[in-house]
Amino acid sequence: MDRPWLAQYPQGVPADIDPGAFSSxxxxxxxxxxxxxxxxxxxxxxxxxxxxxxxxxxxxxxxxxxxxxxxxxxxxxxxxxxxxxxxxxxxxxxxxxxxxxxxxxxxxxxxxxxxxxxxxxxxxxxxxxxxxxxxxxxxxxxxxxxxxxxxxxxxxxxxxxxxxxxxxxxxxxxxxxxxxxxxxxxxxxxxxxxxxxxxxxxRSEDVAVLQYTGGTTGVSKGAALSHRNLIANVLQSDAWNQPALRRHPELAQMNTVCALPLYHIFAFTVVMFLAAYQGGMIVLIPNPRDLKATIDELSHYELHCFPAVNTLFNALLHHPDFGRLNTSKLMLSVGGGMAVQEAVARQWLERTGCPICEGYGLSETSPSVCCNPTDTDHFSGTIGLPLPSTDMVVVDDDGRVLPAGERGEVAVRGPQVMQGYWGRPEDTAKAFTSDGYFKTGDVGIIDAQGYVRIVDRKKDMILVSGFNVYPNEIEDVAVSHPGVLEAAAVGVPDPDSGESVLLFVVRSDPTLDEAGLRAWMAERLTGYKRPRRIEFRDELPKTSVGKILRRSLREQMAQRQGARP
Structure with a gap:
């Protein structure tokens, strides 16, 4: 297939890697x-x-x-x-x-x-x-x-x-x-x-890891990842990161922050095994939610690589002790697990001098399939380009490949894609197209240059009077307000429009009120996208990795509705 993204690759990044470089x-x-x-x-x-x-x-x-x-x-x-x-x-x-x-x-x-x-x-x-x-x-x-x-x-x-x-x-x-x-x-x-x-x-095709899906869209299933799958992703990630690592060639060893949990596939592959392959050292953080203890531990090291989720980047930036961290030689900051918000990326670059390179992956893909170039210095708002040896397409509901710029389900093929779901042949068959692409369940667009933009999860999409509303857009507008720390948008039943938007907000400024936030969003969103209701909370439910659980919020609202007479 055509790979338009290869023309955008940084110098020295190969089009393909050899997943057979190690047998196990x-x-x-x-x-x-x-x-x-x-x-x-x-x-x-x-x-x-x-x-x-x-x-x-x-x-x-x-x-x-x-x-x-x-x-x-x-x-x-x-x-x-x-x-x-x-x-x-x-x-x-x-x-x-x-x-x-x-x-x-x-x-x-x-x-x-x-x-x-x-x-x-x-x-x-x-x-x-x-x-x-x-x-x-x-x-x-x-x-x-x-x-x-x-x-x-x-x-x-x-x-x-x-x-x-x-x-x-x-x-x-x-x-x-x-x-x-x-x-x-x-x-x-x-x-x-x-x-x-x-x-x-x-053997390279033997199953090495069963990585269970988060269960945010149904029953948790075990993605069967082979030795070859994981080795391929280590080599893909290493090749992709090289432009950033050339910023400080004098370093004898790279120190990588390991605040993401190792039981999550992001840290398992792209922190532990990638660091092992490169001969680096990982700094183990058992509880990143304890920000003071995390900063105390990290303050003893010169930090070179910092993989994290948007919520952790954001929380660290807002902590008064953040300045204690030695980021003078920080070469690579990788955001994954959830969308990186522009305001967070901008502040991180201002404070550390190192841009956040947003990537994308899934448990089923070992995990990485896409990432922004690591030699960039700006926020693209996309999840970047497919990694070496990776093919990505966007398909419609019938599995037909759509042209550049069209919105559809993102599908991926490459040596890092799982063998299938453990003990679930029917689910495995449903997850792949006839020509071997894994259907991610994410709605996205691939532009003419090969950059991929995720619009949202299929099941998170809100249908308001026949119009598709994507929670990521609502949340991005909300958190761009200086008084908002975190936000999550979900769809709730509405007698007039079928569904309406309910926005949950955690404030960074306690004086922010609903009227002020509504005025902010009215300037930035068309009518049907604006939240019908806004609910302020002290915190939002999250996975262990820090990803906000919209599903949990929807379940809470359903229970609340069911309890009413």
């Missing part, structure tokens, strides 16, 4: 373990762990997992925030031939049970802070191995003990739990060091 993720990791052995691979609470130590710890844990009877192809759930045990467990599982099942530690027992049963997981590694949730699932999940980690496990000595005391007894972050027969992470590592580890040779 363990092969990629082994090369990094050897080549960068003495470098720090990740930092946590001031302690740095080298690539050599990462290799030794993951080999010991892999040996222990094998000794528990786990065999290649079995699934192992990882339910932890950004703590050192996560990269150790990922490397151990993959080296033992297991399939990683990433689990959000904030899941309820119902959500956890669904994911364990759907994936058929045989084992789980879980931080003790969330073990009470697993206790509620009980034996229904059929787990054979339960390994419990603590926040201070890898810190060792007095510091590790002190951290665990504070977490358990001062902050009361570890609810009581009972998991008969469970094992403890430090002891498993210690025993594993005395066992023989037998490496498992994975």
């Amino acid at each position: 993720l363990p092969k990629l990791l082994q090369r990094s373990f050897e080549q960068f052995a003495e470098r720090p691979a990740f930092a946590f609470m001031g302690k740095r762990t080298s690539y050599a130590q990462w290799e030794r710890d993951s080999a010991a844990l892999a040996a222990w997992l094998q000794a528990q009877g786990l065999r290649a192809g079995e699934r192992i759930a990882l339910m932890m925030p950004n703590v050192p045990q996560y990269p150790i467990a990922v490397a151990a599982a993959l080296r033992a031939g297991l399939v990683v099942v990433n689990v959000n530690p904030l899941y309820t027992a119902r959500e956890l049970e669904h994911q364990l049963l759907d994936s058929g997981a045989s084992a789980i590694i879980i931080l003790e802070n969330f073990a009470h949730t697993l206790e509620q699932v009980g034996g229904r999940a059929g787990l054979r191995v339960v390994l419990v980690a603590s926040m201070g496990d890898t810190l060792g000595g007095v510091k590790g003990t002190l951290v665990n005391l504070v977490v358990r007894h001062l902050k009361h972050l570890v609810p009581r739990f009972s998991l008969p027969g469970h094992h403890r992470f430090p002891r498993a590592l210690a025993r594993g060091r005395g066992l023989r580890f037998t490496p498992v040779e994975a």
Whole structure:
């Protein structure tokens, strides 16, 4: 197919990458373990762990997992925030031939049970802070191995003990739990060091990860991502980032902020594995919502790469301690997970000198498929250009490819696209076109130069008197008001127009009132797009990554309507 976007590629970015450069993720990791052995691979609470130590710890844990009877192809759930045990467990599982099942530690027992049963997981590694949730699932999940980690496990000595005391007894972050027969992470590592580890040779097409969709548009499904899928996306991202990385060629190692949760595919691939491939160091932030603690931790490092979502960029900019961060050599700021708002991008550039390059991806695509050029210095309002080896089209409801500038469903094809949904052949068949394009469910436009603009999710679109209203547009106008911190627009039933717009707003200026905001929006939106109602709130519901959940707001409104006589 024609690829008009190739003409817009920055100099040196290839049209294609070789996804066969490594036969498996363990092969990629082994090369990094050897080549960068003495470098720090990740930092946590001031302690740095080298690539050599990462290799030794993951080999010991892999040996222990094998000794528990786990065999290649079995699934192992990882339910932890950004703590050192996560990269150790990922490397151990993959080296033992297991399939990683990433689990959000904030899941309820119902959500956890669904994911364990759907994936058929045989084992789980879980931080003790969330073990009470697993206790509620009980034996229904059929787990054979339960390994419990603590926040201070890898810190060792007095510091590790002190951290665990504070977490358990001062902050009361570890609810009581009972998991008969469970094992403890430090002891498993210690025993594993005395066992023989037998490496498992994975094939490139073997499933490496089951990445569950967020469930924002229906039942959460496991995207089966192969070793080849993830390797391809690492290499695509590395090639795409090179123009930005050339800004400071004198740097011996790149420091990447890891505030996005590693159980999310964005951080899993584009932070952890990309940094490993490049020999970089990731700074693990277990709870980015604690902005003071996040800034305290990051203030100890020179920051070079900062992947985040719009809400985190925005929150940091508004924090009084933001100036403590050393962004003098910040080369790359990547926005994903949700739309980056122009006001946030403008302020970030003013404060750091580094533009936010908005990208786009999905769990089903490992995740990245599109990104703005990393050598740009302006906000485009688009999600950029398709990455190397990636084809993108816009199709109508019948699957026909639409010409440039036409609005339709965005579809993507490339080596990073999943094999399918785990155990769901019918859903998999529905998700692909006849010629192998994955249908994203997002409404978008591809212009003549190849730049892609996402208009909205299909199911988020609001129909007002027959006119399509896209929440992103309403929200962008709202947050451009200096008194608005966050906004979310949803459609609600309306007897006159079918649906009308309800806007939820979190104020940054407490004096802002409804009349003032309405006047602002009336100047910027035509009549049918203006909110019929505005509701001010202290906060908006979000996913663990910081993406605002419109679905949750719609459900709240439906319940409120149902409760009325």
